[in-house]
Amino acid sequence: MDATAAAKLLDHYAANARDLPWRLATRDPYRTWLSEVMLQQTTVATVTPRFRRFLERWPTVQALAAAPEEEILGEWAGLGYYARARNLIACARAVAERGRFPATESELRKLPGLGAYTAAAVAAIAFGEDAVPVDTNVERVVARVFGLAKRADVPAAARTWFPAGRHGDFAQALMDLGASICRPKRPACDRCPLAADCRAAALGTPEAFPAPKVKKERPHRHGVAWWIRRGDEVWLVRRPAEGLLGGMASLPGPEWTDDRPQVNALAIHRHGFTHFSLDLHLVPQGDPPAGEGWWQPIADLAAAGLPTLYRKAAEAALAAEREPKLAA
Template identity: 50%
Template sequence: MSPRTMAEQGLSPKREAETHRLLAWYDRHRRDLPWRAKPGQVPDPYHVWLSEIMLQQTTVATVASYYRKFLELWPTVEALAAAPREEVLKAWAGLGYYARARNLHACAKVVAEELGGRFPDTQEALGALPGIGPYTAGAIAAIAFDRRAAAVDGNVERVMARFHAIETPLPDAKPRIRALTAAMVPERRTGDFAQALMDLGATICTPKRLNCMICPWTEECAGRRAGIADELPRRKEKAERPRRKGVAFWVERDDGKVLLRERPDKGLLGGMMEIPSTEWTARGSTHPEAEAPLAAAWQRTGKRIEHTFTHFHLTLDIWRARISLEAPLPARDYRWVPAATLNEEALPSVMRKIVTEVTSRRTSRR
């Protein structure tokens, strides 16, 4: 780290030393990630933004392949903005939290069409774009533009809660953690500092296997000194997720095409394709046939899938029917799709479970 005076950095001697140790550790042990600029390279704001949106509530291991695929399909923000939203949703399928994909496309259009293809370089301006919240705005500002901004994700929350021995449970501790993190951000190498904190939480200060012996902050860590590091951060006890039930309708035409429906833009899984189903309610449907997409000789398959969303757990029984080629579409938001190409559709994970359940049953009969 290029040293600066304390006055220039605005850090106390203690904080300056801690920051120096963290950055020295990062220089030796930084992770090699597909979206991370190499030492000496200038980060590409498009790459930083794309990766940060994908990494929201998703693991690094999961994101890597999606990130590479998106760059192959849309190497610039202008290319992404010009892509049909349906194609973006298809490429996103499996990453979850699909509002992120809709906002990703909306943000790309704003940047490409209203900002001349350039991302704004301040946390405040970034936060005004679709899909960019406080953490993501701070991360992009710091990493892409070296702005003095705090980026506090789950890894950083854990590191800071232990480092400062914060025993207030999350989420109540979040404001204090953000303030303490912001107070430690140096004026130089802010992007490296943000990524160093993330790497520290991902590789050393992990949820269950702390490796304090090789941590650059082991001497200063208040949680370690108090013997409570492995207990932090504390969390409020979560209420049990409510359960919902429903029936999914697998409709196959005589030519092998399957009926899909596009969900409304607003709400859960907005804009994604789905196997039609009843409403998902706590009691389930008492007369599923009345909620079926069309009249048919429905058969209970005896199969069901289960899926856990953030706020509830879902069980869907699978019914199926076969109909003739002359059967009309139930409505404009329905369409017939060849069964062989279902994997290419913008199906969320819960719907892919239905496809797998139905098609695997068919295979096992042969």
């Protein structure tokens, strides 16, 4: 790929870069790392206010490392993919123990929870290393510019294109272009600074690159959540540290199964996870089960740090409780 294409994209980025709270004139590995973890499979619009709230509570990686795990998990509630939160805690504590973030991609990979992409992104953006981070937006732009149908061919092509000494800026330029112009559907090729250099645009079929992933049918599961009321309070527990939604606040209940439970549910909330969908059956109960838990005021349910599954399930139960009163 002609180096002038990279220069054109960098010029476009200098004039049109998105104003994001994790982008500063001075490089900050904590902000870069935190934003990259939050942005995994979560939109910029969702992450931006949550990122600011995290920084207000924990302005440094040392402050985050010293925070109680329950507080961090509670603040993460609603962002989804909760294994990221547990990895965030482990990584913050490892960095605090070291005294600072390591400055190279290879050393960053040794931190808990840092995969290939995140390590490359932090190395390139925060430390100026010539690492090549390839997220979904970068993959799409590179695939279209080079005319690559196979996603597996993208990283090698990207490595030939990223300009030496500017990997951080170039990665962010590609991310912005993919988010605003080179979109998955209806890309705005007429506004793209790379239109003249793009093979997919020349073919007239930019949406065909890269080839779409084959979607697998997700299995469906069932769960029971006990809905235990005491006046204006509801009984909550904390899930085991390991596993899906590990360490998060939740409604009590048994393990989820493939079989539909034979229960008289007050409400049923359907939720989609990455690899399966779930029907959570809300079943009224009289007394709390054995084990640790707490009574949470319903008026202050938002402060409990419930993940989206249980927050919406509680809303469904409360709505179902109101229905007879409205009918009367």
